[in-house]
Structure formats: structure tokens, C-alpha cells
Amino acid sequence: MKKITSLFTLAFLASLSLNAQNKFSANIEFGLGIPFVELNQNTYPGYKPNLGINAGIGYQFDKASRLRGDLMAGQFNGNNATSYFQANSYEGSLSYEYNLLHIFGPVSNNFKLNARIGIGAGMMNSYLYDITTRNRLVEVPNAGVSGDAFSVQTFILGGANAGIPINKKMDINIGYAHRLLFFQPWVDAYDPNSFDTYGYVTAGVTFYLKSDKDESKIEVDPKKFQALQMKADSSDAFAAQANRNNEKVARLEMSNQEKDMQLEMMRSELDSLKANPVVVTKEVKPGKGERMVVRESSTDQSSGATNAELGPIRYRVVVVSAPSQAGAQRFIDRTKLDKSEMMIAYIEKLDTYRVIYKSSESLDAAKKAAQEARQYYSDAWIAKF
Numbered sequence: 272m273k274k275i276t277s278l279f280t281l282a283f284l285a286s287l288s289l290n291a292q293n294k295f296s297a298n299i300e301f302g303l304g305i306p307f308v309e310l311n312q313n314t315y316p317g318y319k320p321n322l323g324i325n326a327g328i329g330y331q332f333d334k335a336s337r338l339r340g341d342l343m344a345g346q347f348n349g350n351n352a353t354s355y356f357q358a359n360s361y362e363g364s365l366s367y368e369y370n371l372l373h374i375f376g377p378v379s380n381n382f383k384l385n386a387r388i389g390i391g392a393g394m395m396n397s398y399l400y401d402i403t404t405r406n407r408l409v410e411v412p413n414a415g416v417s418g419d420a421f422s423v424q425t426f427i428l429g430g431a432n433a434g435i436p437i438n439k440k441m442d443i444n445i446g447y448a449h450r451l452l453f454f455q456p457w458v459d460a461y462d463p464n465s466f467d468t469y470g471y472v473t474a475g476v477t478f479y480l481k482s483d484k485d486e487s488k489i490e491v492d493p494k495k496f497q498a499l500q501m502k503a504d505s506s507d508a509f510a511a512q513a514n515r516n517n518e519k520v521a522r523l524e525m526s527n528q529e530k531d532m533q534l535e536m537m538r539s540e541l542d543s544l545k546a547n548p549v550v551v552t553k554e555v556k557p558g559k560g561e562r563m564v565v566r567e568s569s570t571d572q573s574s575g576a577t578n579a580e581l582g583p584i585r586y587r588v589v590v591v592s593a594p595s596q597a598g599a600q601r602f603i604d605r606t607k608l609d610k611s612e613m614m615i616a617y618i619e620k621l622d623t624y625r626v627i628y629k630s631s632e633s634l635d636a637a638k639k640a641a642q643e644a645r646q647y648y649s650d651a652w653i654a655k656f
Contacts, residue, residue: 293481296329298339300444300475306347308356308459308467315350315402322346323360323471331479335373337385340365343393347458347469355402356459360469361421362393364428366448383434387448391428394421397460409460424455430470434477442477581616581656586637588628590644590651592618599624607647616656625654 304321323345330338340363347358366389372378399409412422432446449470452458458467590608593599599615603626612629628651629640637653644651 293479294331295480296331296337296477297480298325298327298329298341298444298475298477300325300473302343302345302471302473304345304347304469304471306349306358306458306467306469308347308349308457308469309461309465310349310351310354310356310459312350313348315355318350318355319346319348321348323473325471325473325475329368329477334378335370337368337370338365339368339389343471345471349459350402353402354399354408354461356397356399356461358395358397358458358460360393360395360424362391362424362426362450364389364391366390366428368432381434381436381442383432383442385432385434385446387428387430387432387446389428390426391450392423392425395424395455395458396421397458399460411455411457411460422455425453426450432473437476440479440481442479443474444477445474447472582630584656585630585632586634587616587630587654587656588637588640588644588651589625589654590628590648591626592621592623593626594623596624599626602626608644 302323302325304323306321323343325341325343327339327341329340332338342363344361345359347360348356350356366387368385368387370378371384371386372382397409397411398407400407412419414420428448428450430446430448432444432448434442434444436442447470449468451468457463457465458469459465590606591599591602593602596615596617603610603613603615608628612627614627614630616625616627617623618625628644629637631637631640634653641651641653
């Protein structure tokens with residue numbers, strides 16, 4: 272038992288370590304920013320794509336749920352007929368993803384269609400320029416007034432992404448996440464009363480920090496396993512020796528109990544003075560094939576009374592002989608055999624008391640009764656008297 276318990280403990284710890292390792296992941300993504308602002312054209316000279324880069328880590332709660340933390344840096348620009356803007360953004364976010372494919376049942380192919388929601392915060396600055404003279408018109412925040420180069424932005428995030436497995440450890444991810452901003456309502460630095468938002472279309476890879484080991488197998492340090500096995504074998508050997516000792520003690524106790532019963536019967540037989548048995552005056556040689564005794568006819572009065580008590584001569588199944596009637600009666604009280612036809616007969620010539628199990632008129636019936644008696648008492652025999 273100790274051996275099994277130790278092996279299960281070792282297997283559980285190894286499995287726990289492997290499962291914890293398999294839950295972590297890392298992702299890197301490149302993004303194309305989409306600002307939802309009033310200056311939404313891209314025709315001014317010097318326009319640059321609204322690019323961003325994102326890196327993060329994730330923790331897989333179960334097959335459908337993942338918590339991820341990300342850091343992202345990006346830039347935005349755009350124009351209208353008279354002005355253009357440029358903005359820089361640095362943000363961090365914490366979001367939760369759920370694989371919607373699991374709504375329809377277990378997913379065995381590792382494809383993912385994740386809904387994503389989260390919160391974030393970061394820093395941003397925006398500059399508005401005249402499209403003709405390229406003079407700076409507006410700066411958010413105004414460093415000359417506040418002394419700050421960036422303003423704090425907070426947002427809630429929502430989106431979706433798809434994961435296409437390349438192998439056991441890597442997915443290609445494509446997705447979009449939109450931000451609703453607080454405390455920085457004018458990303459384009461054009462209208463302070465506007466409510467500007469932005470999002471990123473991203474593409475990248477997710478690396479799952481899974482072990483190459485077969486999850487259905489548990490690897491154990493050979494040295495530690497050998498030491499554990501030696502301890503377990505030693506425990507088994509000690510348990511086996513203890514069992515052998517217990518068996519010896521049980522046999523000795525059983526032997527002592529048998530001796531105590533024999534002594535008790537002997538004391539009862541010595542103390543017994545009461546006797547009112549059926550008396551058989553004489554035995555003769557056994558018959559062929561069976562241990563039988565035959566009663567001779569007698570004219571003795573007491574013998575006649577005894578024969579009257581026994582009834583007519585029959586085949587008797589005898590199970591035990593006892594030196595006293597009390598001992599014979601004690602046997603009857605304790606036996607597991609049917610007691611309905613049992614009686615005690617005193618054999619005067621041998622000065623012994625015999626317990627008769629059953630009496631039958633035919634030898635075949637007596638043999639059948641003898642077989643019943645020999646299930647418990649192998650020395651049972653048949654006598655005729």
C-alpha cells in the first residue's frame with residue numbers, strides 16, 4: 272500500500288508541474304492602426320502607414336479560456352483638406368479571450384475563434400499641422416503649459432481573433448481589437464469636443480510553452496524512482512514478514528483454544544455424576560464394509576428396559592464417543608448437525624457414551640446420514656443395535 276501511495280504522489284507532482292508549464296503562452300503581433308477621427312484621409316505628402324507592434328503573454332485556464340497581457344506601441348496620422356496630424360501611442364492591456372467554437376461542443380483540431388474583451392491604459396501625444404506651411408498648430412498635451420510630453424489614456428477594449436494551428440506549439444493569429452478612450456477624446460488634435468477612437472488589425476504568432484513529452488506518459492528521474500522503489504520493496508518485505516508472524520500467532524492461539532476446550536470437556540466429564548442413558552449391553556464385531564455393532568437378545572430386566580428405550584434394532588450413525596454423559600451432551604449442544612434425532616447411548620461393556628446422529632431401518636439410508644455427518648466429523652461410523 273505504501274508503494275502504491277508513493278508512486279501516485281510522485282506521478283501527481285510530475286503531472287502538476289507539466290500542466291502548469293503547458294498553460295503559458297507568448298505572442299508577438301504586427302498591427303495596422305485604424306483611427307476613427309475627423310482627419311481620416313491619407314493623401315498629404317509624407318503620409319506613413321499607421322503601424323504598431325504588440326507583444327504579450329497568456330495563461331490558459333482551460334481549453335476555451337485564456338487570460339492575456341499585452342504591451343503595444345504604434346503611430347497614427349491622417350489629414351483633411353487643410354491639416355494633417357501625427358500621434359504616438361504606448362499602451363498596456365489586460366484582456367480575456369474565449370474560444371467561441373467550444374459553444375458548439377469539444378474542439379479537437381485546435382482551431383480558435385476568440386472573442387476578446389479587456390481594459391488598458393497608456394500614454395499618447397498628438398500634433399496638428401497646417402498641410403501647406405507644415406507649421407504646428409496644436410499640441411496635445413501642450414508641453415509648454417503642462418510640462419508633460421504625453422497625456423494619460425485609459426480605454427476599454429473589445430474584439431475578436433482567429434488562431435490557425437501550425438503545429439502543437441504555434442498558432443498564426445489574425446484579429447482586430449477596438450479601443451474606446453477616456454480622458455483623451457481627440458486623437459487627431461483637431462476638435463476637443465470630438466469622441467475619437469481607434470483600433471488595430473493585427474497578424475502574428477502565438478507560441479505555446481508546451482512540453483514535447485507525451486502527455487499520456489509521466490517521466491520520472493530514474494535515480495529517484497529507483498530509491499523510491501527500494502523503499503517500497505522494503506516496506507513490502509516488512510509487511511510480508513508481519514503477515515507471516517500474524518499467521519503464526521493465529522495458529523498458536525487456535526491451538527491453545529483447542530487445548531482449553533479439551534481441558535474443559537475433561538473437567539466436565541470428571542465432574543459429571545448424572546447419567547440416565549440408553550444402555551447397550553454388548554457389542555460384536557463390525558459388519559462387512561462398515562463399522563457396525565449388533566445387539567444380542569437379553570433376558571436381563573435392565574437390558575430389556577434399555578432396548579425398549581432404543582426401540583427396535585436399527586442402523587445407528589455414531590458421531591462421537593465420550594467418557595461421560597455430560598461430555599456427550601456438551602457435544603450435542605455445540606454441534607452444527609441437525610439435533611432433531613440425536614440421542615445418547617451408553618455402551619456398558621466399553622463404559623462409554625456414544626452420540627447417535629440418526630437411526631435408520633435400511634443401511635442405504637444410514638450411509639446417506641453418515642455422509643452428512645462426515646462433512647463435520649470424518650470419524651462418524653454406522654453401528655447396528
